[in-house]
Amino acid sequence: MNRVKGLILCGGEGTRLRPITHTSAKQLVPVANKPILFYALEQFAEAGITDIGMIVGDTAEEIKEAVGDGSRWGLHVTYIRQEQPLGLAHCVLIARDFLGDDDFVMYLGDNLLQEGLVDFVTSFEAGRQSANQPTLGGHHAPPAAQILLAKVPDPQRFGVAELDEDGNAVRLVEKPDTPPSDLALVGVYLFTPKIHAIVAELEPSERGELEITDAIQRLIDAGEPVRTEQIQGWWLDTGKLTPLLEANRLVLETVERSIKGTVHDSDIEGRVVVEEGAEVTGSRIRGPAVIGRDARVINSFIGPFTAVGNGCEIRGSELDHSVVLERCRLTNVPRLIDSLVGRDSEITRSDVRPRATRLLVGDHSQVDLG
Secondary structure, eight states: OOOEEEEEEEOSOOGGGTTGGGSSOGGGSEETTEEHHHHHHHHHHHTTOOEEEEEEOTTHHHHHHHHTTSGGGTOEEEEEEOSSOOOHHHHHHHTHHHHTTSEEEEEETTEEESSOSHHHHHHHHHHHHHHTSOOTTOOOOOOSEEEEEEEOSOGGGSEEEEEOTTSOEEEEEESOSSOSOSEEEEEEEEEOTHHHHHHHTOOOOTTSSOOHHHHHHHHHHTTOOEEEEEOOSOEEETTSHHHHHHHHHHHHTTOOOEEOSEEESOEEESSEEEOTTOEEESOEEESSEEEOTTOEEESOEEOTTEEEOTTOEEESOEEESOEEOTTOEEESOOOEESOEEOTTOEEEOOOOSSOOOOOOOOTTOOOOOO
């Protein structure tokens, strides 16, 4: 098998998750109390891809602090700075020296895949080997790239692939009004070094970016086979609130019950994780749910599909289907659902009358007063 490197894209501004991403990289927003990016790193390690290039932008220092040199996953991480978000193909362009002449998997750092990368990489190598086997019609050209696809109900929101009868891509269309199929491009690609010459000649699109879909289309137009694999499990782009909460739900579905913290006078139902140093007192927790390290839950209800971050204090409150990031304090909150609460936030309900709602809300916030 050829050597394969990884290229994880962690630039971009995360505008769809503001105000959380005003102060934090979108790839480090946690799902089930683990940063989204860490799931990708685990999947690269599982696939035996240990040499990782990480494209970083304005949040570079935060990502470097969280990931380090990658050794905790058995990886070696090289950071590559992208000064401006000029497109996915631009990331390939600036990573040229790191990538060399090796095949590589390019992975969007805010994506979450259920099935990982092992089968994706293995199937590409199988396609390469089958191309080298003689047939009645002679040898077939080995694939120059492989893209991962997912069936979606709204393909007009995505880049969409049109396939031939052998499952190779023949046309890619970006957010078409009339989609040629319901197969959307997932943010995972496998390229051979042939992509570099294509990327070097690309012109910016109308939005001023070097588009990876344009680069793949040029491979196709040049007669290079582009294999496709269709995802079998779930896939989510966690860059918006609703899919982030859905990702949290799906990952929490897989947790096993683990009580490492202390529990007093409380009911713990189902698959609940109470991490080390956490305290649960006079409360009810219905799983699947995760209570982070050193968190305190007092006289509260934590409903299913809720992740309470490290160091939080939840007192006299009710939470359901929500993600609460580190060091938050919620006091006397009567019912909070379908919510994402940013780090170091404080939400309280005062007993002072007359009661009224008082808000300090940052830019790009969303508040639903039910």
